[in-house]
Amino acid sequence: MKKKFLKTLCLTALGIFICSTITMAEEITTSAVIPETSTTVISTTDTTVASTTNTPTDTTIVKKKPKIKSTIKKISLNKTVLRLNKKDSRSLKALYTDKKKEGIIWVSKNPSIAKVNKKGIVTGKKKGTTYVYCMSKSKKVKAKCKVVVGNFKYMAVTFDDGPSPYTKKLVDSLKKYNYNSTFFVVGQYVTAKKSVLKESFNNGNEIGSHSYDHAKLTSLSESDIKSEFNKTKSVVKSAIGIYPTLIRPPYGSFNDTVSKLADVPMIYWSVDTLDWKNRNVNYVYKEIIKSADKGEIILLHDSHPTSVDGFIKALPELNKKGYELVTVSELFKLNKKNLKPGTMYYNCY
Numbered sequence: 001m002k003k004k005f006l007k008t009l010c011l012t013a014l015g016i017f018i019c020s021t022i023t024m025a026e027e028i029t030t031s032a033v034i035p036e037t038s039t040t041v042i043s044t045t046d047t048t049v050a051s052t053t054n055t056p057t058d059t060t061i062v063k064k065k066p067k068i069k070s071t072i073k074k075i076s077l078n079k080t081v082l083r084l085n086k087k088d089s090r091s092l093k094a095l096y097t098d099k100k101k102e103g104i105i106w107v108s109k110n111p112s113i114a115k116v117n118k119k120g121i122v123t124g125k126k127k128g129t130t131y132v133y134c135m136s137k138s139k140k141v142k143a144k145c146k147v148v149v150g151n152f153k154y155m156a157v158t159f160d161d162g163p164s165p166y167t168k169k170l171v172d173s174l175k176k177y178n179y180n181s182t183f184f185v186v187g188q189y190v191t192a193k194k195s196v197l198k199e200s201f202n203n204g205n206e207i208g209s210h211s212y213d214h215a216k217l218t219s220l221s222e223s224d225i226k227s228e229f230n231k232t233k234s235v236v237k238s239a240i241g242i243y244p245t246l247i248r249p250p251y252g253s254f255n256d257t258v259s260k261l262a263d264v265p266m267i268y269w270s271v272d273t274l275d276w277k278n279r280n281v282n283y284v285y286k287e288i289i290k291s292a293d294k295g296e297i298i299l300l301h302d303s304h305p306t307s308v309d310g311f312i313k314a315l316p317e318l319n320k321k322g323y324e325l326v327t328v329s330e331l332f333k334l335n336k337k338n339l340k341p342g343t344m345y346y347n348c349y
Helices: 002-031 167-176 191-202 222-240 256-261 281-291 305-320 328-334
Strands: 039-043 047-052 059-063 075-077 081-085 089-091 094-096 104-108 114-116 121-124 128-136 142-150 153-162 182-185 206-209 297-301 323-325
Touching (some): 075 128, 075 142, 104 114, 114 128, 153 167, 153 328, 167 191, 167 305, 182 191, 191 206, 206 222, 222 256, 281 305, 297 305, 305 323
Parallel strands (some): 081 142, 153 182, 153 297
Antiparallel strands (some): 039 047, 047 059, 089 121, 128 142
């Protein structure tokens, strides 16, 4: 009986040992299964290394895109301050040399106040102040413009009979206040003042034609009218790179023939200050302040120093009163009015 009991006990122990051995073997087999590969990305300055936990020596090198090398050395804008109303759009002009076509990008610091598109056109969204940046694609070179969205009154002040020895002073003063004007130039004076005209254009001012010889066009033959227009177009393009965008016939004199031959819109004026007759700084200053209003097209002449100085004297007050001086073409664009070639326009009410 005792022997039988011991035999049974030994067999039971042997069974337990065998079961335990099988279980341990299964666990060892399970733990030896290769786990699913997990990937860790390690960033370095020049490369990205993708490594796997089970094969640390098996790596894949992914090169980053090469950094853009800046070929633009300097960018400047035609304005340091741009003022506009909510929902209005105005353009900024970037000046730079880009021989290798690196390209530029435009960015608004606060698009909820003013947004900017890839062409530098700024649109007011709500009242406030922000900044718009123009930078090279490498972001190594940039320029900025302060943008103020408010409640401004747009009008145009235009200048005839230049360019003259006084035009440079006028152009500098417009730039100081971030204002623009339209200059109706006499073709025969352009060649001697090409650099001033180019600077004026680069600052955002508009260049129009005032004929070549300041002739009364209605007294000329059709061929002579064409000559007055074409010669002026040619010298203006040689100075600024484009043809005049508007025409103001000398003395405001025009007829059906002049209208037919004009391939751009014609601009008269809504306010004649008579600055050519009353050559006095204070007189010109008072006339400008008295006549200032939304949509006006004011006539002055940069051929007279008293006109230039009277206008410059008026600038701080115009600025204080919320007037924004723009080119004639921009005035019509801001008022959503189209200009047609050969048609005469007197105001922008």
